[in-house]
Amino acid sequence: MTDARSGGAPTVLRVVLGKRLQELREKAGLSYEQAGRALDVTHATIRRMEKAEVGLKIPYVEKLLQTYGVADLTEVDGFLALAREANQPGWWHRFRDVLPEWFSVFVSLEGEANLVRAYEPHYVPGLLQTDDYARAVLRAGMPHATETDLERGVALRTERQSLLTRENAPLLWVVMDETVLRRPIGGRAVMRAQISRLIEATSMPNVRLQIMPFAAGPHPAMYGPFHIFRFPIKELPDIAYTESLIGAAYFDQRNDVSAFLEALDRMCAQAAPALRTEAILGGIRKEI
Numbered sequence: 001m002t003d004a005r006s007g008g009a010p011t012v013l014r015v016v017l018g019k020r021l022q023e024l025r026e027k028a029g030l031s032y033e034q035a036g037r038a039l040d041v042t043h044a045t046i047r048r049m050e051k052a053e054v055g056l057k058i059p060y061v062e063k064l065l066q067t068y069g070v071a072d073l074t075e076v077d078g079f080l081a082l083a084r085e086a087n088q089p090g091w092w093h094r095f096r097d098v099l100p101e102w103f104s105v106f107v108s109l110e111g112e113a114n115l116v117r118a119y120e121p122h123y124v125p126g127l128l129q130t131d132d133y134a135r136a137v138l139r140a141g142m143p144h145a146t147e148t149d150l151e152r153g154v155a156l157r158t159e160r161q162s163l164l165t166r167e168n169a170p171l172l173w174v175v176m177d178e179t180v181l182r183r184p185i186g187g188r189a190v191m192r193a194q195i196s197r198l199i200e201a202t203s204m205p206n207v208r209l210q211i212m213p214f215a216a217g218p219h220p221a222m223y224g225p226f227h228i229f230r231f232p233i234k235e236l237p238d239i240a241y242t243e244s245l246i247g248a249a250y251f252d253q254r255n256d257v258s259a260f261l262e263a264l265d266r267m268c269a270q271a272a273p274a275l276r277t278e279a280i281l282g283g284i285r286k287e288i
Contacts (some may be wrong), residue, residue: 007102007155010110010232011086011088011090012014012084012108012109012111012231012236013082013085014052014055014056014086014087014234015052015057015080015235015237016086016219016233017052017061017083018049018050018051018052018056018083018269019050019235020079020234020235021050021061021064021068022050023054023235024064024065024068024070025064025068026048027045027067027068028067028068030067031043032046034046035067035068037066037201038063038064038067039060039063041060048063053191055087055124055278056083056086056087058083058084059251061079061080062076062080062085064219065079066079070139082170090104090107090108090111091159092104092107092108092156092159095152095155097149097152097158098145098149098152098153098156099156100247102243102247103243103251104246105248106227106241106243106248107160107207109229109239109241110130110160110163110170110229111160111163112117112167112228112231112234112236113170113229113230113231114170114171114227114231115168115170115171115173115228115229115230116171116172116173116227116228116229117173117227117228117230117264118164118172118173118174118175118225118226118227118228119173119175119221119225119226119263119264119267120174120175120176120177120178120180120227121177121222121224121225122179122180122183122226123137123180123183123185124162124176124180124194124198125172125174125176126157126161126199127146127160127163127164128161128174128191128198128201128207129157129161129194129197130190130194130197131154131158132186132190132192132193132194133185133190133193133194134153134154134157134158134185135150135151135186136185136190137185138150138153138184140155140185141222141281144203147178150214151171164204164207168204170206171206171207172206172207172208173207173208173210174207174208174209174210174213174272175210175211175212175264175267175268176209176210176211177211177212178211178212178213178214179214181195181211181281182284187278188288189274191216191287191288192285195281195284195285195288196285198281199278199281199282199285200285201280202274202277202278202281204260208259208269208274209272209274210271210272210273210277211271211272211277211278211280211281212232212267212270212271212272212275213271213272213280216270216271216272219266219267220262220269221263221264221267222265224242225242225243226240226241226242226260227241228240228241228264229241229258237252237254237257238253238257238261239251239252239257240252240256240257242261256262
């Protein structure tokens with residue numbers, strides 16, 4: 001999983017089923033080429049199915065299960081039912097007019113994770129933004145967008161935030177640079193309201209905020225923001241995410257993700273403890 005600038009955005013379930021197909025193929029001792037011959041397709045098609053880069057065509061999946069020796073009809077029916085579900089668009093599909101394809105993957109991962117860790121040097125993370133703050137951020141990032149598109153973008157962020165208060169909500173653990181709180185976005189009133197929202201978030205049992213003060217000096221992630229997702233699903237490894245102006249990169253190889261985890265662990269030790277965050281935020285709010 002490396003690039004999400006093109007192709008259909010996979011749901012997390014499609015990623016899981018792709019990995020299960022890979023495990024079944026390898027257990028059967030078959031190569032990509034041998035599996036492809038069973039479907040009369042190229043080895044690249046099998047690889048793309050396993051990497052969740054294409055939808056799971058039900059006849060293909062059924063034939064592959066037969067080829068891999070899955071004979072239990074209950075197991076086959078269950079797998080096919082999950083494949084049909086995996087091909088259904090996520091709730092965010094109705095925002096496809098304002099949601100880049102590469103960010104659809106992010107929303108899918110965010111919704112299934114039980115731990116979301118992040119470093120943010122520029123903006124308050126979307127899950128914690130007020131509507132007015134989100135509107136100002138979107139306007140800066142999409143200067144040619146219509147007011148309708150901006151409001152659609154705000155509505156998308158608001159709906160994403162509902163995951164923090166749902167049953168079995170994920171733990172959100174964020175390190176934010178002090179720059180985020182000092183950067184005037186939307187005007188003084190907007191910033192005061194946003195900081196108040198962050199103060200409220202510090203009392204949530206599943207939200208942990210840490211501030212990286214200017215005085216802390218250089219730290220391991222000064223090159224830019226990133227997220228790390230962890231899942232309660234054995235087939236899914238930790239996934240790290242970074243983005244640019246035109247796309248995003250997703251990393252699931254152990255060595256790659258370990259680099260992000262090590263940097264974030266070091267930053268958490270270097271940043272102000274979470275117990276001090278409310279006081280830090282309160283002090284900055286008074287200055288605005």
